[in-house]
Amino acid sequence: MSIDSVTAALAPVEIDIRGLSKWFGAHQVLKEMSTEVRLGEAVVVIGPSGSGKTTFLRCINLLEQFEQGEIRIGGEAMGYLVDPQTGRRTRRTERDIARMRAQVGMVFQSFNLFPHMTALKNVALGPVRVNGMRRDEAEALAASLLARVGLADKVDAVPGQLSGGQQQRVAIARALAMRPKAILLDEVTSALDPELVGEVLDVMRQLVQDGMTMVIVTHEMAFARAFAHKVLFMADGELIEHGPPAQLFGDPKTARLQAFLKRFKEGYQL
Amino acid sequence: MPFDIALITRIVPALAEGLTLTLTLSALAIVLAAAWAIPVVLGLMSRFRPLSILTRGYIEAVRNTPVLVQMYFIFFGSAMAGFRLSGFTAGLIALVLQNGAYIAEIYRAGIQSVSRRQMEAGLAIGLTPGAAFRIVVLPQALRKVIPPLGNQGIVIIKDTALVATLSVAELTFQARMLADRTAAVYEIFFALALFYIAITSIFSALMRLVEWRMRVVQ
């Protein structure tokens, strides 16, 4: 790891989450989650299926609404403003929400690349349409980002011509093109054939080492153990344990985490 | 725009004289077309190439020509050929030929949408191909064709209006007769539209009942 843990503790808080709660009807899927993501930190969220990890991630850029709690990105309140005196919640304007979404990149499990555009145009679309960049500048930026993720020779390919791993790397470049404050990655390797997972994890490792602020939901425990600065363990919508990976993986405190890790360690033992 | 509601209560019974013919023609056309579509789809999916090509030709011919022209062809053609058919019969035959082709396609899509794996599962437990088709595929296909059949039924009901041009005294014909004689044209066609909306709505409701009974909506 290249970030000094002392420096990490002094870095400003980029994403601040307080008391986040969400209900689907009568069922509470997120229970008062609170955590911080500092500048340059890579936070990995692990947990069993149905624990709410993806829902939690999607609240950060408001692809999911939440009923209680606050999310601040770079100090600014995301999605809802709470009047300090009356406690009344109002949803922010679509304009503000869109502006803040542009500051937080997201990479999806199912890539969601735009099938009718080349890789280059996929990546350049955001800078042109949202950041008002000139088309030639944006395309130059897109080309350099695609080179950074190892796809310099695929700039003119359409998604249909790319493998899953390549598509996901284009998706990462697309998120980077917006120069976001942080990137959210939602199980980005889960839909890939095993032999393609490595190329995507390589790009992610590079991002961590370049100091990108990231929140990663994943099942790739080895990656989390090696490269995360902080790990969050969720189950049933709650934050059960959190801390540096050495502590969570090496010395799990709660029974639930111990049981979860045991299942991973056991895996396929013939 | 003058609009007399009281007038409508007098128009409705006058129009209703055509109701029986509309309903009879609709019912007959629906039933006969659904029945005629069975040999058609068998011909379509037959392995005997000349038959399937012939059937495909019939379907394409009927789908790419207006049903009105088909009606004229049969009506005037039969008169010329010596066995003059009534407007009702000519219209019925045209409706059955036209919609039978569409319904055959609906059957085909329904059968093919039941996964090949279902057929294989049937064969794997030892059923003959015929039995596998009857016991495993057909019931599932039946459920799938009910909704599109309902839509086709509505198409048929609306197309019965065309036989008015062959002097069949159904709803639209009655309306036209009335409109030629009186000046209450808004009320007449408003009432006529209501009649058709009522018929198609009741038919749709009936189809939804059938779907529910057959548990199509899961």
Next chain:
Amino acid sequence: MFDILIASFPLLMRGVWITLLLTGSGAIVATIFGVVIACAQLFGGIVLRIAAEAYLYIVRGVPLLVLLFAMYYALPYAGVDLDPMSGGALVIGLYFAAFMAEVFRGAILAVPNGQWEAGRTIGLRTPRIVTDIILPQALRVAGPPYINTVIMLVKGTSLVSIIGLADVTFVGRQIVERTLAPFEVFGGVAVIYFVICFALSRCGAYLERRTSYVH
């Protein structure tokens, strides 16, 4: 047998011209209104949505012939001086707009939800997402069913012959009443429609082949 057809050829062609004119103008009206209704259904508030649903319900339940008659008989009383041609095109267009709306709405809904989310994620607002991301994909999906609706429209134009517009069906009926050769003449008329519709369906098949490449 064919001499009657050959003799009537110029008359028939004039009828074909009217048919094509009606098809073209009807299709334009239907497309425009279809887009409007689909937008009302997808993006409109509750009032617009109810209005759109009501419109669709009525058009689905009433035969086109009844609407044509209504226009033919009722418009003169309303003092509207519309020539039969424009009136016919308008009624046909408004009728098939309902089918077009279904095609467009279905095409937009066919674009996967993930595309909307990806657009939001890079900070695009709804209008941009629709124009840059959703529409190009939706138009590809809409091609073949759009063509199918136009084919239905072509066949629907034959109904104007009943209210006296000189389309190819009307001309055919005139010729038959004169020459008493229903098989040849209506057969010829059928062939003319067949050629038009079949050509359109080939376009649709071509479009269908082209769209499968991207997805």
